[in-house]
Every structure is written in C-alpha cells, then in structure tokens.
Amino acid sequence: MPKISKRGTLMPNSPIRKLVPLAEEAIRRGKNVLRLNIGQPDIPTSDKAIAAIRNLDAKVLEYSHSAGMESLRRKLVEYYKRHNINVNYEDILITTGGSEAITITLLTCLNANDEILVPEPFYANYYSFATSTDVNVVAITSHIEDGFILPPISEFEKKITEKTRGIIICNPNNPTGHVYSRKELEQIRDLVLKYDLFLLSDEVYREFVYDDEEFISIMQLEGMDQHAILIDSLSKRYSATGLRTGALITKNKYLRDTALKFCQARLSPPYVGQIAGEAAIDSSKEYMNGVFDEYLARRNYIVYALNQIPGVFCTKPKGAFYIMAKLPVDDAEKFAMWMLSDFEYKGNTIMLAPGAGFYTEGGLGKQEVRIAYVINQDKLKIAMECLAEGLKNYPGRLPEKEMVIMNNHVEK
Amino acid sequence: MPKISKRGTLMPNSPIRKLVPLAEEAIRRGKNVLRLNIGQPDIPTSDKAIAAIRNLDAKVLEYSHSAGMESLRRKLVEYYKRHNINVNYEDILITTGGSEAITITLLTCLNANDEILVPEPFYANYYSFATSTDVNVVAITSHIEDGFILPPISEFEKKITEKTRGIIICNPNNPTGHVYSRKELEQIRDLVLKYDLFLLSDEVYREFVYDDEEFISIMQLEGMDQHAILIDSLSKRYSATGLRTGALITKNKYLRDTALKFCQARLSPPYVGQIAGEAAIDSSKEYMNGVFDEYLARRNYIVYALNQIPGVFCTKPKGAFYIMAKLPVDDAEKFAMWMLSDFEYKGNTIMLAPGAGFYTEGGLGKQEVRIAYVINQDKLKIAMECLAEGLKNYPGRLPEKEMVIMNNHVEK
Numbered sequence: 001m002p003k004i005s006k007r008g009t010l011m012p013n014s015p016i017r018k019l020v021p022l023a024e025e026a027i028r029r030g031k032n033v034l035r036l037n038i039g040q041p042d043i044p045t046s047d048k049a050i051a052a053i054r055n056l057d058a059k060v061l062e063y064s065h066s067a068g069m070e071s072l073r074r075k076l077v078e079y080y081k082r083h084n085i086n087v088n089y090e091d092i093l094i095t096t097g098g099s100e101a102i103t104i105t106l107l108t109c110l111n112a113n114d115e116i117l118v119p120e121p122f123y124a125n126y127y128s129f130a131t132s133t134d135v136n137v138v139a140i141t142s143h144i145e146d147g148f149i150l151p152p153i154s155e156f157e158k159k160i161t162e163k164t165r166g167i168i169i170c171n172p173n174n175p176t177g178h179v180y181s182r183k184e185l186e187q188i189r190d191l192v193l194k195y196d197l198f199l200l201s202d203e204v205y206r207e208f209v210y211d212d213e214e215f216i217s218i219m220q221l222e223g224m225d226q227h228a229i230l231i232d233s234l235s236k237r238y239s240a241t242g243l244r245t246g247a248l249i250t251k252n253k254y255l256r257d258t259a260l261k262f263c264q265a266r267l268s269p270p271y272v273g274q275i276a277g278e279a280a281i282d283s284s285k286e287y288m289n290g291v292f293d294e295y296l297a298r299r300n301y302i303v304y305a306l307n308q309i310p311g312v313f314c315t316k317p318k319g320a321f322y323i324m325a326k327l328p329v330d331d332a333e334k335f336a337m338w339m340l341s342d343f344e345y346k347g348n349t350i351m352l353a354p355g356a357g358f359y360t361e362g363g364l365g366k367q368e369v370r371i372a373y374v375i376n377q378d379k380l381k382i383a384m385e386c387l388a389e390g391l392k393n394y395p396g397r398l399p400e401k402e403m404v405i406m407n408n409h410v411e412k
Numbered sequence: 413m414p415k416i417s418k419r420g421t422l423m424p425n426s427p428i429r430k431l432v433p434l435a436e437e438a439i440r441r442g443k444n445v446l447r448l449n450i451g452q453p454d455i456p457t458s459d460k461a462i463a464a465i466r467n468l469d470a471k472v473l474e475y476s477h478s479a480g481m482e483s484l485r486r487k488l489v490e491y492y493k494r495h496n497i498n499v500n501y502e503d504i505l506i507t508t509g510g511s512e513a514i515t516i517t518l519l520t521c522l523n524a525n526d527e528i529l530v531p532e533p534f535y536a537n538y539y540s541f542a543t544s545t546d547v548n549v550v551a552i553t554s555h556i557e558d559g560f561i562l563p564p565i566s567e568f569e570k571k572i573t574e575k576t577r578g579i580i581i582c583n584p585n586n587p588t589g590h591v592y593s594r595k596e597l598e599q600i601r602d603l604v605l606k607y608d609l610f611l612l613s614d615e616v617y618r619e620f621v622y623d624d625e626e627f628i629s630i631m632q633l634e635g636m637d638q639h640a641i642l643i644d645s646l647s648k649r650y651s652a653t654g655l656r657t658g659a660l661i662t663k664n665k666y667l668r669d670t671a672l673k674f675c676q677a678r679l680s681p682p683y684v685g686q687i688a689g690e691a692a693i694d695s696s697k698e699y700m701n702g703v704f705d706e707y708l709a710r711r712n713y714i715v716y717a718l719n720q721i722p723g724v725f726c727t728k729p730k731g732a733f734y735i736m737a738k739l740p741v742d743d744a745e746k747f748a749m750w751m752l753s754d755f756e757y758k759g760n761t762i763m764l765a766p767g768a769g770f771y772t773e774g775g776l777g778k779q780e781v782r783i784a785y786v787i788n789q790d791k792l793k794i795a796m797e798c799l800a801e802g803l804k805n806y807p808g809r810l811p812e813k814e815m816v817i818m819n820n821h822v823e824k
Contacts, residue, residue: 001608001638001639001664001666002521002577002578002608002609002610002638002639004520004521004666004667004670005519005520005521005522005523005526005670006523007519007523007524008519008520008521008670008671008673008674009670011519011670011673011674011677012673013673013676014478014673014676014677017478017676038475040474040475041472042472043472044471044472045470045471045472045473049473050468050470050471050473053465053466053468053684054465054466054467054468055466056462056465056466058457058462059456059457059462060453060454060455060456060457060651060652061457061461061462061651061652061653061654061655061688062452062453062653062654063450063452063653063654064654066426066429096508096656096678096682097678097679099677099678099679100678103678107417107419107420107423107544108416108417108420109414109416109417109420110417111417111418111419112419112524112546114417125676125677125678125679128673128674128676128677129677132519132674132677134524134546165414166414196413196414197414198414226413226414227413227414239472239473240472240473241473241474241475241679241680242473242474242475242476242680242682242683242684243473243682243683243684244508244656244680244681244682244683252413254413254416255416258416258417258420258421258423259420261420261423261424261425261426261540262420262423262540262544264425264426264429264537264540265423265426265511265537265540265541265544266508266509266511266512266515266537267509267511267537267653268653268654268656269656270508270654270655270656270682270684270685271654271655271656272465272654272655272682272684272685272688273682273684276473276684
C-alpha cells in the first residue's frame with residue numbers, strides 16, 4: 001500500500017470535533033447531549049437568506065466569476081461602509097467560507113516553511129490551514145488570568161526570525177472573546193510595518209461586541225494598505241454557517257491578483273451561497289438586534305453561572321460567542337470525555353471543546369475548556385447544572401487545596 | 413511592501429479564463445461573444461435540484477458533517493450501483509466540487525516536491541492544484557494525430573523516479589474527449605501496482621460517453637482498493653456547476669481518515685449544494701436522456717463542421733463535451749485573441765481556449781484549441797461560421813503549403 005503524505009500524518013484532528021464519536025455513543029445510549037463544543041449557532045438563519053433561496057430564479061446554477069458575483073461584492077461594500085470600513089468592490093474576493101480565505105491568503109503570502117505569528121489560544125483550524133500549506137505557526141501565549149489581552153509586543157518581537165512573514169489575529173477572538181483595543185491594534189500595526197509583514201485579521205464576529213466596547217477593524221488602521229488582509233464570513237452574523245460564503249479583502253492589488261489565481265483554480269464559490277449571502281446583508285434591524293440581544297443575554301448568564309461553580313474561573317468576554325473557562329480538574333480533555341461516557345444528570349450531559357486544542361505548547365490550556373454559547377438559555381441552564389454536578393463527581397477533580405491556590409490569582 | 417510567495421508567483425493564470433478581459437472589451441464594443449472556452453453548460457440544471465432548493469425546509473443553514481451529509485453519501489451509493497460501481501457510504505467524502513477533492517487527495521497522498529504523472533493535454537487546473545500543494549506534474553504527451561489515445565506505458569515508466577507517488581487520469585477526458593479502453597486502464601493498473609502508486613481518476617463526465625463506447629471506472633478494476641481514488645462531481649451531469657458538490661471516494665481507509673482531517677479543517681461542504689445534489693440524483697430518465705442526446709447531436713455537428721473548414725483537423729471524441737482541434741494558424745492563442753479583439757462576423761465572434769494551456773511542454777498544442785460544446789446547435793452553427801471566416805481572414809494563417817503538410821498525417 002502506498003504511503004500517506006507526511007503533511008497528512010501531521011494534520012491534526014479537529015479538537016472541536018474529536019469527541020464526536022463519544023457523543024454519538026452517548027446519544028445511542030439515550031443521553032441528551034448539549035453541544036457547547038462547536039460554533040454552530042442554534043439561532044434561525046436570517047429570513048432574508050432563506051427567502052432568497054426559496055425564491056431562487058435561475059434556470060442554470062452556473063459558475064460565478066472566480067472572484068465572486070459582482071453584485072454581492074458591491075453589496076458588501078455598502079455593508080462595510082455602515083461599519084466605517086471603506087473598501088471598493090475590486091478589493092473583495094468571495095471565498096468558500098472564511099476557511100478558504102485563510103488558506104488562499106497563506107498560499108499567496110507565505111512559502112513552505114515560512115512562519116506566521118499567532119497569539120494563542122487561537123482558533124484551532126489556523127493550525128490546520130498552516131499544516132496544509134506547509135507553514136509553521138509560532139504562537140505567543142496570552143493567559144486566561146489576564147483576560148487574554150494581547151501579550152507584550154516584545155514577546156512577538158522575540159519570536160520574529162528571517163522566516164516570519166505575517167501575523168494572524170482574530171478579532172473579536174475565537175476562542176477567548178477578547179476584543180482588541182485600539183492601543184493593541186496600533187502596537188501590532190507598528191510591528192507589522194517595522195518588519196514588513198502581512199497582517200491577517202479574522203473579523204467574522206464583528207457584529208458581536210458587548211458592553212459598548214469599541215470594535216476596530218484592521219482596515220481602519222492608517223498605513224496598512226499593502227499589509228492588511230481582512231478575513232470575513234457571512235456564516236456567523238446571519239447564522240448561516242452552511243452557506244460557505246466568506247471573503248478575502250485587501251487593498252494590496254498584487255496580493256489580490258495572485259490570490260485570484262488560486263480562486264480561478266477552484267472555479268467559483270457556491271452559487272446559492274452567494275445569492276443568499278447578498279440577500280442576508282439586507283437582514284432587518286430587528287433580526288440583527290434580536291441575535292445580538294440573545295448572545296448578550298447568554299454571555300451574561302454563562303459568566304454568572306460559571307462563577308457560581310466552586311473552583312471554576314473565567315473572565316467576562318467582550319465579544320464573539322465563546323468563553324474559555326478554567327476548571328478544577330486534572331485534565332480538561334479527560335473531563336470532557338468522562339462527561340460524555342460516564343456522566344449524566346437528569347438524562348443530560350454536555351459536550352465541551354478541550355482547551356489544549358487551542359494552544360500549540362504541550363501542557364497549556366490543560367485545565368481549560370472552550371464553551372460556545374450556541375444553545376438557548378433554558379438549555380444553557382441545564383448545561384451549567386450538568387457542569388456543576390459533573391465537577392462534583394469527576395474522579396480527577398483537583399483537591400480543595402490546589403483549587404484554593406488556583407483561585408488565588410483570580411479576580412472575579 | 414512585503415513579498416508575495418513564490419508559489420503565488422508560479423501559480424498559472426487559468427488558460428480557460430485568461431482571455432476574459434478581451435471578451436469583456438468585445439462585448440462592450442457591441443459584439444456577441446459565443447463562449448466555447450469554458451465547461452459551463454447552457455443546459456438547464458436538473459429540475460429536481462432546482463425544486464429541492466426552492467422547497468428548502470430548514471430554519472438553520474448549518475454546517476453538515478465534515479464528510480458530508482450521510483443521506484447524500486447513501487444516495488450516491490445507489491447511483492454508483494446503477495453504474496456497476498460498488499462502494500459503501502463510508503468510502504465517500506463529500507467535497508466542495510471536484511476541485512477540492514483533487515486538492516485534498518494531493519495533500520493526503522503527496523509531500524511537497526513529490527511527483528505526479530499526468531497524460532497531457534490535461535485539464536489545466538490539475539497544474540494549479542499541484543502548484544498550490546507544491547507537487548510537481550510530470551507529463552506524458554498524447555497526440556492529436558493519434559486521437560489522444562494513451563501513450564505507450566513505457567513512456568510512463570521512463571518518467572518514474574523515487575519522487576513519483578501517483579498518476580492522474582481524466583476519463584472521459586477533458587480536454588480531449590478520449591474514453592479510456594479496458595486495455596489502457598489495465599495497463600495503468602499494472603503500472604500502479606508495480607510501483608505502488610496512487611491512481612486518481614477524475615470521472616466527472618461519466619454520463620457522456622458516445623457511440624456505445626464502454627465506460628470503465630477505476631473502481632471496477634481488480635486489486636486497486638488501496639490505490640484507487642475516484643474524483644467525482646455533480647456539476648456536469650446535472651448541469652449545476654455552481655452547486656460545488658463533489659466527492660472523493662476510496663476504499664483505502666487510512667487515506668480516507670487522513671483526507672477527513674483536511675475536510676474537518678474547512679468544516680463542511682455547502683449545505684444547499686448537498687441538498688440539491690441529493691435531489692438531482694433522482695433526475696428523471698427523460699432529463700438525463702435529453703441532456704445526453706443534446707451533447708451527442710452537438711458532438712456530431714461540431715466534428716462535421718470542423719472537418720468542413722480547410723486546414724482544420726480533429727478526431728471524433730468519444731466522451732465529455734470538449735473537442736481539441738488543430739488550426740492552420742501560427743499560434744492559436746494569438747488567433748483566439750485576434751478573434752476577440754479584431755474580428756467579427758455578422759456581429760458575432762467566438763471565445764476559444766488556447767491549446768497550449770493544456771500542455772506543460774513549451775510549444776506543444778500551439779496550433780490547437782479546446783472547444784467546449786456548451787452552447788446550443790443554432791449558436792454552434794454561427795460559431796463554426798465565425799471560425800471558418802476568422803481563419804480565412806486571420807493574418808497569421810499558415811500558407812497553403814504548410815497546411816498540406818499538416819493535413820497529410822490526418823485521417824479524417
């Protein structure tokens with residue numbers, strides 16, 4: 001039998017999806033599994049998107065332009081204008097989800113064995129995209145105790161080598177919920193300009209910023225036209241992850257022309273996803289506000305509930321729909337597996353994403369989990385009860401003494 | 413400004429799409445451009461697919477399983493069974509078009525700098541997928557004068573090195589229309605087993621095989637379970653290229669498990685494309701026969717018409733909806749450009765795909781063009797008139813004497 005490639009072997013299993021077989025087994029045994037592991041919102045897709053699909057008026061579902069439909073690109077320009085982001089439609093390439101936008105950007109900007117800096121914990125698939133493009137991820141660790149603020153810029157600078165070609169940030173952040181401050185972004189900007197790097201900013205959670213925190217896009221920073229690549233997706237803001245409609249946006253024409261060659265190779269993004277995406281941009285204020293209010297209420301509840309559970313630590317995320325929590329357990333992955341295989345509370349259990357999968361360094365995040373608050377408040381309440389009960393009964397729970405030490409550097 | 417990657421620079425422009433700006437300019441100047449350059453059928457999409465989209469019954473357009481919806485995978489099993497291809501649903505990974513299936517296969521089976529053998533002329537994007545995965549394409553040339561039959565297997569063997577990891581074939585072939593005989597496939601099979609290679613077979617034109625030619629899938633060859641990867645797409649057979657629904661199919665479990673990790677990274681294939689694709693598999697016999705009869709009539713007409721034009725040479729393709737034709741011109745790309753920029757006949761002109769883009773070796777295919785017969789017969793008639801008139805008037809037309817030499821090794 002011929003050998004599989006090294007990169008195939010190196011490719012990680014998704015930490016978000018790796019517990020799926022255990023969950024399937026739990027369901028077979030009659031448990032209700034509340035899924036907090038994956039960023040798949042339960043919120044209805046924008047009715048504008050659904051209506052556009054149901055009213056589809058086309059005889060031939062054909063390839064679109066490789067850069068995407070011009071009407072969608074022009075519609076996005078209006079959308080960005082409302083968010084004080086000034087781009088032209090030529091700056092926008094439509095991609096098959098944000099995932100493809102990142103892969104194409106890595107292919108366009110980095111050679112095999114080049115390095116990209118990423119503050120960790122980070123969205124686990126960045127590591128997969130890098131592996132599949134033979135790019136090396138160099139992580140700069142941020143800490144749950146600090147609320148995951150940007151590590152000192154000197155930490156980035158220490159890790160810059162001749163191979164460093166760019167930085168990826170996610171703002172608002174998946175998995176931490178951190179929203180980058182203007183000061184943080186300007187520090188990154190200065191570093192990018194000093195070392196002539198590319199800066200990819202994944203801003204797919206733009207709509208979900210709480211507590212009157214200011215959201216700043218990298219497209220709003222001065223002097224970044226040749227360096228900045230905005231990664232976007234319609235998946236999260238219109239609750240339509242299955243559309244697979246994203247975008248790669250940059251004012252760097254040569255970068256764009258090169259990226260377009262990768263787009264041409266795969267012919268075009270999905271037709272219906274573009275039609276529905278364009279319609280979704282006209283989603284009503286009521287819909288958008290409703291989604292926002294729902295996530296805000298869930299965020300508030302989950303922070304409150306987590307802080308009620310002895311030994312659990314989290315800070316209040318300012319954006320997105322995720323929260324990282326530190327649990328009083330020996331190993332959060334073992335705990336997450338145990339919750340599926342050995343535990344139930346009134347017929348329920350929960351599925352968590354083990355934190356270690358969002359870090360590159362072995363050992364980091366071992367007590368952390370990522371929780372996606374993508375189930376309704378009634379279910380969230382049951383989920384938090386499950387978590388509290390599970391932690392009481394889990395054999396690998398930390399002894400009281402260690403918990404006290406852990407909680408000593410906590411500012412709830 | 414930071415530098416673009418080497419692979420980005422090496423990435424070719426699509427030969428199929430590179431004349432688009434000239435075509436756009438021609439249209440602006442009022443010409444009617446008949447597009448023979450791209451495999452975008454004009455035939456209506458299967459009504460089953462359209463109906464499934466219009467009847468969409470979902471509140472949340474969510475991620476599907478990374479391997480694709482189980483119901484679609486099971487439906488495909490039935491479809492293949494009707495074509496005497498026996499696979500299980502677990503053997504099938506749904507991809508975002510056949511394009512993604514090829515890219516994921518290359519990533520899974522080949523390391524950077526490994527080599528893949530491909531009979532040329534070949535679908536130009538194979539070269540792009542290889543470039544984007546740092547794989548080297550090694551071409552074995554087939555010839556228009558031979559009707560593009562498989563070159564002697566000794567030609568393949570000569571090019572096998574320590575880096576050779578696989579072979580790609582396209583059957584029925586894009587761009588040549590060649591349908592591989594059982595003997596040819598068994599020769600390839602024996603070579604694959606002898607050198608322990610992977611064999612990718614792109615069979616997206618399976619439905620379009622003419623003149624009672626027998627179509628044989630690599631999945632029907634004995635002893636290939638660990639070696640064979642079937643690449644498929646619903647795009648062409650249901651005239652729905654915009655769905656972006658394809659498949660990677662193999663009985664090699666380790667290969668599949670590895671490929672699934674690449675699928676997990678991009679989360680899922682498009683939701684609507686899968687729903688519509690599943691419905692399309694139930695397309696009526698009348699629809700499928702209508703599509704077949706239409707392509708057959710076009711194939712017959714175009715072979716007839718091309719052979720009426722002095723100095724033009726082609727053989728009769730047995731499958732797909734393309735034909736390669738050799739033209740009595742100095743350079744087919746210059747001719748194709750001239751047709752768009754300098755020529756018109758009764759307000760019309762044609763857009764051709766220059767043949768050289770389907771070969772790797774400089775100089776090969778310089779007098780050839782690929783014609784996709786994806787416009788109706790009335791339009792094809794005008795297109796062939798344009799071609800005849802254009803060839804009469806093109807300044808780079810070969811002198812009579814050279815044409816005679818060229819046509820001497822022609823068996824029309």
